[in-house]
Amino acid sequence: MLSLREVTRSLGGTPALRGVSLEVGRGERLALLGPSGAGKTTLFRVLNLTLRPDGGAYAIGGEDAAGMNPARRREVRATIATIHQQHDIVPRLSVLGNVLAGRLGQWTALRSLRARVWPRADDTAEAAEVLRRVGILDLIHRRSDRLSGGQQQRVAIARALFQGAQLILADEPVASVDPGLSEGIVALLAEASEHDGRTVVVNLHQPDLARRFFPRIVAMSAGRIAFDVPAADVGDDRLRGLFGAGGTPVASPPAPQSFHAPEHATPVPVACAPVRPKEPPRRP
Ligand SMILES: Nc1ncnc2c1ncn2[C@@H]1O[C@H](COP(=O)(O)OP(=O)(O)O)[C@@H](O)[C@H]1O
Ligand SMILES: [Mg+2]
Structure with a gap:
Protein backbone atom coordinates (compact mmCIF):
# COMPACT_ATOMS: atom_id res chain seq x y z
CA MET A 1 0.00 0.00 0.00
CA LEU A 2 2.74 2.45 1.04
CA SER A 3 6.34 2.21 0.02
CA LEU A 4 9.03 4.71 0.90
CA ARG A 5 12.57 4.25 -0.34
CA GLU A 6 15.28 6.42 1.16
CA VAL A 7 12.97 9.43 1.28
CA THR A 8 14.60 12.74 2.20
CA ARG A 9 12.95 16.08 2.76
CA SER A 10 14.21 19.38 4.16
CA LEU A 11 12.06 22.15 5.59
CA GLY A 12 13.44 25.67 5.82
CA GLY A 13 16.93 24.29 5.33
CA THR A 14 16.53 21.71 8.13
CA PRO A 15 16.66 18.08 7.06
CA ALA A 16 13.43 16.69 8.52
CA GLU A 23 6.78 -0.63 3.62
CA VAL A 24 3.20 -0.75 4.87
CA GLY A 25 0.84 -3.41 3.61
CA ARG A 26 -2.82 -2.86 2.74
CA GLY A 27 -4.97 -3.13 5.86
CA GLU A 28 -1.99 -2.98 8.16
CA ARG A 29 -2.01 -0.77 11.24
CA LEU A 30 1.05 0.65 12.86
CA ALA A 31 1.95 3.20 15.49
CA LEU A 32 4.68 5.75 15.00
CA LEU A 33 6.65 6.79 18.07
CA GLY A 34 9.44 9.28 18.50
CA PRO A 35 10.53 12.44 20.26
CA SER A 36 9.44 15.89 19.17
CA GLY A 37 11.26 17.00 16.03
CA ALA A 38 11.91 13.41 14.89
CA GLY A 39 10.12 14.02 11.58
CA LYS A 40 6.82 12.25 12.25
CA ARG A 45 2.70 15.04 5.05
CA VAL A 46 4.71 13.05 2.55
CA LEU A 47 2.36 10.07 2.98
CA ASN A 48 -0.75 12.19 2.36
CA LEU A 49 0.81 13.82 -0.71
CA THR A 50 1.00 17.29 0.84
CA LEU A 51 4.82 17.38 0.64
CA ARG A 52 6.99 16.02 -2.11
CA PRO A 53 10.19 14.26 -1.14
CA ASP A 54 13.45 15.98 -2.12
CA GLY A 55 15.00 12.60 -2.76
CA GLY A 56 14.11 8.93 -2.75
CA ALA A 57 10.79 7.52 -3.88
CA TYR A 58 7.26 7.23 -2.50
CA ALA A 59 4.68 4.92 -4.02
CA ILE A 60 1.08 4.56 -2.84
CA GLY A 61 -0.97 1.60 -4.02
CA GLY A 62 1.94 0.73 -6.29
CA GLU A 63 1.81 4.11 -8.02
CA ASP A 64 4.81 6.41 -7.93
CA ALA A 65 3.74 9.70 -6.30
CA ALA A 66 6.29 11.69 -8.31
CA GLY A 67 4.60 10.64 -11.54
CA MET A 68 1.10 11.84 -10.59
CA ASN A 69 -0.33 14.91 -12.31
CA PRO A 70 -2.31 17.37 -10.14
CA ALA A 71 -5.67 15.78 -11.00
CA ARG A 72 -4.43 12.32 -10.11
CA ARG A 73 -2.91 13.63 -6.87
CA ARG A 74 -6.29 15.07 -5.90
CA GLU A 75 -7.97 11.78 -6.73
CA VAL A 76 -5.56 9.79 -4.59
CA ARG A 77 -5.77 12.32 -1.77
CA ILE A 89 -13.47 20.05 11.69
CA VAL A 90 -15.50 23.06 10.61
CA PRO A 91 -16.75 24.69 13.83
CA ARG A 92 -19.84 26.34 12.36
CA LEU A 93 -21.10 23.16 10.77
CA SER A 94 -23.20 20.55 12.51
CA VAL A 95 -21.73 17.16 13.26
CA LEU A 96 -23.68 15.82 10.28
CA GLY A 97 -22.32 18.59 8.04
CA ASN A 98 -18.77 17.74 9.03
CA VAL A 99 -19.27 14.06 8.35
CA LEU A 100 -20.83 14.76 4.94
CA ALA A 101 -17.82 16.97 4.16
CA GLY A 102 -15.77 13.76 4.05
CA ARG A 103 -17.02 13.19 0.51
CA LEU A 104 -16.63 16.69 -0.85
CA GLY A 105 -13.45 15.58 -2.61
CA GLN A 106 -15.45 12.95 -4.48
CA TRP A 107 -18.69 14.79 -5.17
CA THR A 108 -19.43 17.22 -7.95
CA ALA A 109 -19.63 20.88 -6.96
CA LEU A 110 -23.39 20.77 -7.32
CA ARG A 111 -23.85 17.74 -5.13
CA SER A 112 -21.51 19.22 -2.51
CA LEU A 113 -23.52 22.41 -2.42
CA ARG A 114 -26.76 20.48 -2.19
CA ALA A 115 -25.38 18.36 0.64
CA ARG A 116 -24.86 21.49 2.72
CA VAL A 117 -28.39 22.71 2.28
CA TRP A 118 -30.50 19.61 1.80
CA PRO A 119 -28.53 16.38 2.22
CA ARG A 120 -29.82 13.30 0.48
CA GLY A 150 -12.77 13.95 22.45
CA GLN A 151 -16.13 14.31 20.72
CA GLN A 152 -14.53 16.36 17.95
CA GLN A 153 -11.99 13.61 17.34
CA ARG A 154 -14.85 11.14 17.07
CA VAL A 155 -16.40 13.40 14.44
CA ALA A 156 -13.07 13.43 12.58
CA ILE A 157 -12.98 9.61 12.66
CA ALA A 158 -16.61 9.42 11.52
CA ARG A 159 -15.76 11.73 8.63
CA ALA A 160 -12.83 9.53 7.63
CA LEU A 161 -15.08 6.43 7.70
CA PHE A 162 -17.79 8.19 5.68
CA GLN A 163 -15.15 9.39 3.23
CA GLY A 164 -14.36 5.74 2.67
CA ALA A 165 -10.67 6.49 3.22
CA GLN A 166 -8.49 3.49 2.51
CA LEU A 167 -5.60 5.12 4.35
CA ILE A 168 -6.10 6.86 7.68
CA LEU A 169 -3.19 8.91 9.01
CA ALA A 170 -3.63 10.20 12.55
CA ASP A 171 -0.99 12.61 13.83
CA GLU A 172 -1.23 12.85 17.62
CA PRO A 173 -5.01 12.29 17.54
CA VAL A 174 -5.35 12.16 21.31
CA ALA A 175 -2.82 14.82 22.35
CA SER A 176 -5.66 17.25 23.13
CA VAL A 177 -8.05 14.72 24.59
CA ASP A 178 -8.45 13.97 28.29
CA PRO A 179 -6.13 11.02 29.02
CA GLY A 180 -8.93 8.81 30.31
CA LEU A 181 -10.76 9.16 27.00
CA SER A 182 -7.81 8.58 24.71
CA GLU A 183 -8.15 4.84 24.76
CA GLY A 184 -11.63 4.79 23.23
CA ILE A 185 -10.47 6.96 20.36
CA VAL A 186 -7.32 4.94 19.70
CA ALA A 187 -9.48 1.80 19.78
CA LEU A 188 -11.75 3.25 17.06
CA LEU A 189 -8.73 3.90 14.86
CA ALA A 190 -7.38 0.40 15.39
CA GLU A 191 -10.83 -1.00 14.62
CA ALA A 192 -10.93 0.85 11.29
CA SER A 193 -8.06 -1.38 10.25
CA GLU A 194 -9.00 -4.57 12.03
CA HIS A 195 -12.66 -4.63 10.97
CA ASP A 196 -12.66 -2.69 7.71
CA GLY A 197 -9.24 -3.54 6.33
CA ARG A 198 -8.17 0.10 6.08
CA THR A 199 -4.52 0.97 6.42
CA VAL A 200 -4.01 2.99 9.59
CA VAL A 201 -0.88 4.85 10.71
CA VAL A 202 -1.08 6.64 14.04
CA ASN A 203 1.45 8.81 15.84
CA LEU A 204 0.96 8.47 19.58
CA HIS A 205 2.71 9.86 22.61
CA GLN A 206 1.56 7.02 24.82
CA PRO A 207 3.76 3.98 24.17
CA ASP A 208 1.42 1.82 26.21
CA LEU A 209 -1.57 2.61 24.03
CA ALA A 210 0.57 2.08 20.96
CA ARG A 211 1.66 -1.36 22.15
CA ARG A 212 -1.83 -2.43 23.10
CA PHE A 213 -3.64 -1.45 19.94
CA PHE A 214 -1.00 -1.68 17.22
CA PRO A 215 0.85 -4.86 16.33
CA ARG A 216 3.74 -2.98 14.70
CA ILE A 217 5.70 -0.09 16.14
CA VAL A 218 7.87 2.16 14.00
CA ALA A 219 10.12 4.54 15.92
CA MET A 220 11.61 7.68 14.42
CA SER A 221 14.52 9.70 15.65
CA ALA A 222 16.31 12.64 13.98
CA GLY A 223 14.65 12.07 10.61
CA ARG A 224 15.35 8.35 10.44
CA ILE A 225 13.65 5.10 11.38
CA ALA A 226 15.18 4.08 14.69
CA PHE A 227 13.42 0.71 14.85
CA ASP A 228 10.54 -1.09 13.19
CA VAL A 229 9.46 -4.09 15.24
CA PRO A 230 6.46 -6.05 16.52
CA ALA A 231 4.81 -4.35 19.50
CA ALA A 232 5.80 -7.26 21.73
CA ASP A 233 9.45 -6.37 21.16
CA VAL A 234 9.09 -2.79 22.38
CA GLY A 235 10.31 -2.95 25.95
CA ASP A 236 11.25 -0.20 28.35
CA ASP A 237 14.89 -0.35 27.22
CA ARG A 238 13.98 0.53 23.67
CA LEU A 239 11.72 3.35 24.85
CA ARG A 240 14.51 4.75 27.03
CA GLY A 241 16.80 4.62 24.03
CA LEU A 242 14.26 6.51 21.97
CA PHE A 243 13.03 9.09 24.45
CA GLY A 244 15.87 9.32 26.96
CA ALA A 245 16.01 8.42 30.64
CA GLY A 246 12.28 8.76 31.39
CA GLY A 247 11.34 6.54 28.49
CA THR A 248 8.15 8.56 28.09
CA PRO A 249 7.66 11.22 25.47
CA VAL A 250 6.29 14.63 26.24
CA ALA A 251 3.17 15.35 24.24
CA SER A 252 3.03 18.47 22.13
CA PRO A 253 1.25 21.28 23.95
CA PRO A 254 -2.47 20.77 23.60
CA ALA A 255 -4.28 22.90 21.07
CA PRO A 256 -6.39 25.55 22.74
CA GLN A 257 -10.03 24.65 23.10
CA SER A 258 -12.69 27.21 23.55
CA PHE A 259 -15.30 24.96 24.99
CA HIS A 260 -15.17 21.83 27.08
CA ALA A 261 -18.39 19.93 27.03
CA PRO A 262 -18.61 16.84 29.19
CA GLU A 263 -17.25 13.86 27.32
CA HIS A 264 -19.77 11.54 25.90
CA ALA A 265 -19.26 8.26 24.23
CA THR A 266 -22.36 6.17 24.72
CA PRO A 267 -23.23 4.26 21.57
CA VAL A 268 -26.83 4.77 20.56
CA PRO A 269 -28.45 2.01 18.47
CA VAL A 270 -29.23 3.48 15.09
CA ALA A 271 -32.60 1.78 14.77
CA CYS A 272 -34.17 3.42 17.79
CA ALA A 273 -32.22 6.66 17.87
CA PRO A 274 -34.30 9.77 17.56
CA VAL A 275 -32.93 11.51 14.51
CA ARG A 276 -34.45 14.95 14.50
CA PRO A 277 -36.13 16.27 11.38
CA LYS A 278 -33.98 18.18 8.97
CA GLU A 279 -33.04 21.69 9.88
CA PRO A 280 -34.56 24.34 7.67
CA PRO A 281 -32.50 24.97 4.57
CA ARG A 282 -29.65 27.35 5.21
CA ARG A 283 -27.81 29.29 2.54
CA PRO A 284 -24.16 28.24 2.35
N1 LIG B 1 7.80 24.57 8.41
C1 LIG B 1 9.01 24.25 8.87
N2 LIG B 1 10.09 25.03 8.65
C2 LIG B 1 11.30 24.69 9.11
N3 LIG B 1 11.56 23.57 9.79
C3 LIG B 1 10.54 22.76 10.06
C4 LIG B 1 9.21 23.05 9.62
N4 LIG B 1 8.39 22.04 10.02
C5 LIG B 1 9.19 21.18 10.69
N5 LIG B 1 10.46 21.59 10.71
C6 LIG B 1 11.59 20.90 11.33
O1 LIG B 1 11.66 19.61 10.78
C7 LIG B 1 12.00 18.66 11.78
C8 LIG B 1 10.91 17.59 11.88
O2 LIG B 1 9.71 18.20 12.30
P1 LIG B 1 8.35 17.38 12.48
O3 LIG B 1 8.16 16.53 11.29
O4 LIG B 1 7.29 18.35 12.80
O5 LIG B 1 8.69 16.45 13.74
P2 LIG B 1 7.71 15.71 14.76
O6 LIG B 1 6.36 15.68 14.17
O7 LIG B 1 8.32 14.36 14.94
O8 LIG B 1 7.76 16.50 16.04
C9 LIG B 1 12.19 19.45 13.07
O9 LIG B 1 13.56 19.72 13.20
C10 LIG B 1 11.41 20.70 12.81
O10 LIG B 1 11.94 21.77 13.56
MG1 LIG C 1 4.56 16.35 14.87
Whole structure:
Protein backbone atom coordinates (compact mmCIF):
# COMPACT_ATOMS: atom_id res chain seq x y z
CA MET A 1 0.00 0.00 0.00
CA LEU A 2 2.74 2.45 1.04
CA SER A 3 6.34 2.21 0.02
CA LEU A 4 9.03 4.71 0.90
CA ARG A 5 12.57 4.25 -0.34
CA GLU A 6 15.28 6.42 1.16
CA VAL A 7 12.97 9.43 1.28
CA THR A 8 14.60 12.74 2.20
CA ARG A 9 12.95 16.08 2.76
CA SER A 10 14.21 19.38 4.16
CA LEU A 11 12.06 22.15 5.59
CA GLY A 12 13.44 25.67 5.82
CA GLY A 13 16.93 24.29 5.33
CA THR A 14 16.53 21.71 8.13
CA PRO A 15 16.66 18.08 7.06
CA ALA A 16 13.43 16.69 8.52
CA LEU A 17 13.61 13.28 6.81
CA ARG A 18 17.08 11.87 6.24
CA GLY A 19 16.48 8.68 4.33
CA VAL A 20 13.31 6.93 5.42
CA SER A 21 12.48 3.51 4.02
CA LEU A 22 9.19 1.94 5.05
CA GLU A 23 6.78 -0.63 3.62
CA VAL A 24 3.20 -0.75 4.87
CA GLY A 25 0.84 -3.41 3.61
CA ARG A 26 -2.82 -2.86 2.74
CA GLY A 27 -4.97 -3.13 5.86
CA GLU A 28 -1.99 -2.98 8.16
CA ARG A 29 -2.01 -0.77 11.24
CA LEU A 30 1.05 0.65 12.86
CA ALA A 31 1.95 3.20 15.49
CA LEU A 32 4.68 5.75 15.00
CA LEU A 33 6.65 6.79 18.07
CA GLY A 34 9.44 9.28 18.50
CA PRO A 35 10.53 12.44 20.26
CA SER A 36 9.44 15.89 19.17
CA GLY A 37 11.26 17.00 16.03
CA ALA A 38 11.91 13.41 14.89
CA GLY A 39 10.12 14.02 11.58
CA LYS A 40 6.82 12.25 12.25
CA THR A 41 4.57 15.06 11.03
CA THR A 42 6.78 15.56 7.98
CA LEU A 43 6.46 11.86 7.22
CA PHE A 44 2.66 12.09 7.45
CA ARG A 45 2.70 15.04 5.05
CA VAL A 46 4.71 13.05 2.55
CA LEU A 47 2.36 10.07 2.98
CA ASN A 48 -0.75 12.19 2.36
CA LEU A 49 0.81 13.82 -0.71
CA THR A 50 1.00 17.29 0.84
CA LEU A 51 4.82 17.38 0.64
CA ARG A 52 6.99 16.02 -2.11
CA PRO A 53 10.19 14.26 -1.14
CA ASP A 54 13.45 15.98 -2.12
CA GLY A 55 15.00 12.60 -2.76
CA GLY A 56 14.11 8.93 -2.75
CA ALA A 57 10.79 7.52 -3.88
CA TYR A 58 7.26 7.23 -2.50
CA ALA A 59 4.68 4.92 -4.02
CA ILE A 60 1.08 4.56 -2.84
CA GLY A 61 -0.97 1.60 -4.02
CA GLY A 62 1.94 0.73 -6.29
CA GLU A 63 1.81 4.11 -8.02
CA ASP A 64 4.81 6.41 -7.93
CA ALA A 65 3.74 9.70 -6.30
CA ALA A 66 6.29 11.69 -8.31
CA GLY A 67 4.60 10.64 -11.54
CA MET A 68 1.10 11.84 -10.59
CA ASN A 69 -0.33 14.91 -12.31
CA PRO A 70 -2.31 17.37 -10.14
CA ALA A 71 -5.67 15.78 -11.00
CA ARG A 72 -4.43 12.32 -10.11
CA ARG A 73 -2.91 13.63 -6.87
CA ARG A 74 -6.29 15.07 -5.90
CA GLU A 75 -7.97 11.78 -6.73
CA VAL A 76 -5.56 9.79 -4.59
CA ARG A 77 -5.77 12.32 -1.77
CA ALA A 78 -9.53 11.78 -1.70
CA THR A 79 -8.81 8.21 -0.57
CA ILE A 80 -6.65 9.40 2.35
CA ALA A 81 -7.94 10.85 5.61
CA THR A 82 -5.62 12.77 7.90
CA ILE A 83 -6.64 13.36 11.49
CA HIS A 84 -4.67 15.99 13.37
CA GLN A 85 -4.19 16.92 16.99
CA GLN A 86 -6.14 20.10 16.34
CA HIS A 87 -9.62 18.94 15.64
CA ASP A 88 -9.78 20.35 12.17
CA ILE A 89 -13.47 20.05 11.69
CA VAL A 90 -15.50 23.06 10.61
CA PRO A 91 -16.75 24.69 13.83
CA ARG A 92 -19.84 26.34 12.36
CA LEU A 93 -21.10 23.16 10.77
CA SER A 94 -23.20 20.55 12.51
CA VAL A 95 -21.73 17.16 13.26
CA LEU A 96 -23.68 15.82 10.28
CA GLY A 97 -22.32 18.59 8.04
CA ASN A 98 -18.77 17.74 9.03
CA VAL A 99 -19.27 14.06 8.35
CA LEU A 100 -20.83 14.76 4.94
CA ALA A 101 -17.82 16.97 4.16
CA GLY A 102 -15.77 13.76 4.05
CA ARG A 103 -17.02 13.19 0.51
CA LEU A 104 -16.63 16.69 -0.85
CA GLY A 105 -13.45 15.58 -2.61
CA GLN A 106 -15.45 12.95 -4.48
CA TRP A 107 -18.69 14.79 -5.17
CA THR A 108 -19.43 17.22 -7.95
CA ALA A 109 -19.63 20.88 -6.96
CA LEU A 110 -23.39 20.77 -7.32
CA ARG A 111 -23.85 17.74 -5.13
CA SER A 112 -21.51 19.22 -2.51
CA LEU A 113 -23.52 22.41 -2.42
CA ARG A 114 -26.76 20.48 -2.19
CA ALA A 115 -25.38 18.36 0.64
CA ARG A 116 -24.86 21.49 2.72
CA VAL A 117 -28.39 22.71 2.28
CA TRP A 118 -30.50 19.61 1.80
CA PRO A 119 -28.53 16.38 2.22
CA ARG A 120 -29.82 13.30 0.48
CA ALA A 121 -31.57 10.81 2.74
CA ASP A 122 -29.19 7.98 1.83
CA ASP A 123 -26.15 10.13 2.65
CA THR A 124 -27.71 11.17 5.95
CA ALA A 125 -28.49 7.55 6.82
CA GLU A 126 -24.93 6.51 6.03
CA ALA A 127 -23.52 9.41 8.06
CA ALA A 128 -25.79 8.40 10.96
CA GLU A 129 -24.43 4.87 10.75
CA VAL A 130 -20.80 6.00 11.11
CA LEU A 131 -21.76 8.34 13.95
CA ARG A 132 -23.44 5.43 15.70
CA ARG A 133 -20.28 3.44 15.22
CA VAL A 134 -18.11 6.10 16.86
CA GLY A 135 -20.64 6.55 19.65
CA ILE A 136 -21.99 10.06 19.02
CA LEU A 137 -25.12 9.52 16.96
CA ASP A 138 -27.15 11.56 19.44
CA LEU A 139 -24.97 14.59 18.67
CA ILE A 140 -25.69 14.47 14.93
CA HIS A 141 -27.36 17.91 14.82
CA ARG A 142 -25.10 19.62 17.34
CA ARG A 143 -22.89 22.46 16.15
CA SER A 144 -19.35 21.13 16.09
CA ASP A 145 -17.87 23.96 18.16
CA ARG A 146 -20.14 22.89 21.02
CA LEU A 147 -18.31 19.58 21.35
CA SER A 148 -15.46 18.56 23.63
CA GLY A 149 -12.06 17.65 22.22
CA GLY A 150 -12.77 13.95 22.45
CA GLN A 151 -16.13 14.31 20.72
CA GLN A 152 -14.53 16.36 17.95
CA GLN A 153 -11.99 13.61 17.34
CA ARG A 154 -14.85 11.14 17.07
CA VAL A 155 -16.40 13.40 14.44
CA ALA A 156 -13.07 13.43 12.58
CA ILE A 157 -12.98 9.61 12.66
CA ALA A 158 -16.61 9.42 11.52
CA ARG A 159 -15.76 11.73 8.63
CA ALA A 160 -12.83 9.53 7.63
CA LEU A 161 -15.08 6.43 7.70
CA PHE A 162 -17.79 8.19 5.68
CA GLN A 163 -15.15 9.39 3.23
CA GLY A 164 -14.36 5.74 2.67
CA ALA A 165 -10.67 6.49 3.22
CA GLN A 166 -8.49 3.49 2.51
CA LEU A 167 -5.60 5.12 4.35
CA ILE A 168 -6.10 6.86 7.68
CA LEU A 169 -3.19 8.91 9.01
CA ALA A 170 -3.63 10.20 12.55
CA ASP A 171 -0.99 12.61 13.83
CA GLU A 172 -1.23 12.85 17.62
CA PRO A 173 -5.01 12.29 17.54
CA VAL A 174 -5.35 12.16 21.31
CA ALA A 175 -2.82 14.82 22.35
CA SER A 176 -5.66 17.25 23.13
CA VAL A 177 -8.05 14.72 24.59
CA ASP A 178 -8.45 13.97 28.29
CA PRO A 179 -6.13 11.02 29.02
CA GLY A 180 -8.93 8.81 30.31
CA LEU A 181 -10.76 9.16 27.00
CA SER A 182 -7.81 8.58 24.71
CA GLU A 183 -8.15 4.84 24.76
CA GLY A 184 -11.63 4.79 23.23
CA ILE A 185 -10.47 6.96 20.36
CA VAL A 186 -7.32 4.94 19.70
CA ALA A 187 -9.48 1.80 19.78
CA LEU A 188 -11.75 3.25 17.06
CA LEU A 189 -8.73 3.90 14.86
CA ALA A 190 -7.38 0.40 15.39
CA GLU A 191 -10.83 -1.00 14.62
CA ALA A 192 -10.93 0.85 11.29
CA SER A 193 -8.06 -1.38 10.25
CA GLU A 194 -9.00 -4.57 12.03
CA HIS A 195 -12.66 -4.63 10.97
CA ASP A 196 -12.66 -2.69 7.71
CA GLY A 197 -9.24 -3.54 6.33
CA ARG A 198 -8.17 0.10 6.08
CA THR A 199 -4.52 0.97 6.42
CA VAL A 200 -4.01 2.99 9.59
CA VAL A 201 -0.88 4.85 10.71
CA VAL A 202 -1.08 6.64 14.04
CA ASN A 203 1.45 8.81 15.84
CA LEU A 204 0.96 8.47 19.58
CA HIS A 205 2.71 9.86 22.61
CA GLN A 206 1.56 7.02 24.82
CA PRO A 207 3.76 3.98 24.17
CA ASP A 208 1.42 1.82 26.21
CA LEU A 209 -1.57 2.61 24.03
CA ALA A 210 0.57 2.08 20.96
CA ARG A 211 1.66 -1.36 22.15
CA ARG A 212 -1.83 -2.43 23.10
CA PHE A 213 -3.64 -1.45 19.94
CA PHE A 214 -1.00 -1.68 17.22
CA PRO A 215 0.85 -4.86 16.33
CA ARG A 216 3.74 -2.98 14.70
CA ILE A 217 5.70 -0.09 16.14
CA VAL A 218 7.87 2.16 14.00
CA ALA A 219 10.12 4.54 15.92
CA MET A 220 11.61 7.68 14.42
CA SER A 221 14.52 9.70 15.65
CA ALA A 222 16.31 12.64 13.98
CA GLY A 223 14.65 12.07 10.61
CA ARG A 224 15.35 8.35 10.44
CA ILE A 225 13.65 5.10 11.38
CA ALA A 226 15.18 4.08 14.69
CA PHE A 227 13.42 0.71 14.85
CA ASP A 228 10.54 -1.09 13.19
CA VAL A 229 9.46 -4.09 15.24
CA PRO A 230 6.46 -6.05 16.52
CA ALA A 231 4.81 -4.35 19.50
CA ALA A 232 5.80 -7.26 21.73
CA ASP A 233 9.45 -6.37 21.16
CA VAL A 234 9.09 -2.79 22.38
CA GLY A 235 10.31 -2.95 25.95
CA ASP A 236 11.25 -0.20 28.35
CA ASP A 237 14.89 -0.35 27.22
CA ARG A 238 13.98 0.53 23.67
CA LEU A 239 11.72 3.35 24.85
CA ARG A 240 14.51 4.75 27.03
CA GLY A 241 16.80 4.62 24.03
CA LEU A 242 14.26 6.51 21.97
CA PHE A 243 13.03 9.09 24.45
CA GLY A 244 15.87 9.32 26.96
CA ALA A 245 16.01 8.42 30.64
CA GLY A 246 12.28 8.76 31.39
CA GLY A 247 11.34 6.54 28.49
CA THR A 248 8.15 8.56 28.09
CA PRO A 249 7.66 11.22 25.47
CA VAL A 250 6.29 14.63 26.24
CA ALA A 251 3.17 15.35 24.24
CA SER A 252 3.03 18.47 22.13
CA PRO A 253 1.25 21.28 23.95
CA PRO A 254 -2.47 20.77 23.60
CA ALA A 255 -4.28 22.90 21.07
CA PRO A 256 -6.39 25.55 22.74
CA GLN A 257 -10.03 24.65 23.10
CA SER A 258 -12.69 27.21 23.55
CA PHE A 259 -15.30 24.96 24.99
CA HIS A 260 -15.17 21.83 27.08
CA ALA A 261 -18.39 19.93 27.03
CA PRO A 262 -18.61 16.84 29.19
CA GLU A 263 -17.25 13.86 27.32
CA HIS A 264 -19.77 11.54 25.90
CA ALA A 265 -19.26 8.26 24.23
CA THR A 266 -22.36 6.17 24.72
CA PRO A 267 -23.23 4.26 21.57
CA VAL A 268 -26.83 4.77 20.56
CA PRO A 269 -28.45 2.01 18.47
CA VAL A 270 -29.23 3.48 15.09
CA ALA A 271 -32.60 1.78 14.77
CA CYS A 272 -34.17 3.42 17.79
CA ALA A 273 -32.22 6.66 17.87
CA PRO A 274 -34.30 9.77 17.56
CA VAL A 275 -32.93 11.51 14.51
CA ARG A 276 -34.45 14.95 14.50
CA PRO A 277 -36.13 16.27 11.38
CA LYS A 278 -33.98 18.18 8.97
CA GLU A 279 -33.04 21.69 9.88
CA PRO A 280 -34.56 24.34 7.67
CA PRO A 281 -32.50 24.97 4.57
CA ARG A 282 -29.65 27.35 5.21
CA ARG A 283 -27.81 29.29 2.54
CA PRO A 284 -24.16 28.24 2.35
N1 LIG B 1 7.80 24.57 8.41
C1 LIG B 1 9.01 24.25 8.87
N2 LIG B 1 10.09 25.03 8.65
C2 LIG B 1 11.30 24.69 9.11
N3 LIG B 1 11.56 23.57 9.79
C3 LIG B 1 10.54 22.76 10.06
C4 LIG B 1 9.21 23.05 9.62
N4 LIG B 1 8.39 22.04 10.02
C5 LIG B 1 9.19 21.18 10.69
N5 LIG B 1 10.46 21.59 10.71
C6 LIG B 1 11.59 20.90 11.33
O1 LIG B 1 11.66 19.61 10.78
C7 LIG B 1 12.00 18.66 11.78
C8 LIG B 1 10.91 17.59 11.88
O2 LIG B 1 9.71 18.20 12.30
P1 LIG B 1 8.35 17.38 12.48
O3 LIG B 1 8.16 16.53 11.29
O4 LIG B 1 7.29 18.35 12.80
O5 LIG B 1 8.69 16.45 13.74
P2 LIG B 1 7.71 15.71 14.76
O6 LIG B 1 6.36 15.68 14.17
O7 LIG B 1 8.32 14.36 14.94
O8 LIG B 1 7.76 16.50 16.04
C9 LIG B 1 12.19 19.45 13.07
O9 LIG B 1 13.56 19.72 13.20
C10 LIG B 1 11.41 20.70 12.81
O10 LIG B 1 11.94 21.77 13.56
MG1 LIG C 1 4.56 16.35 14.87
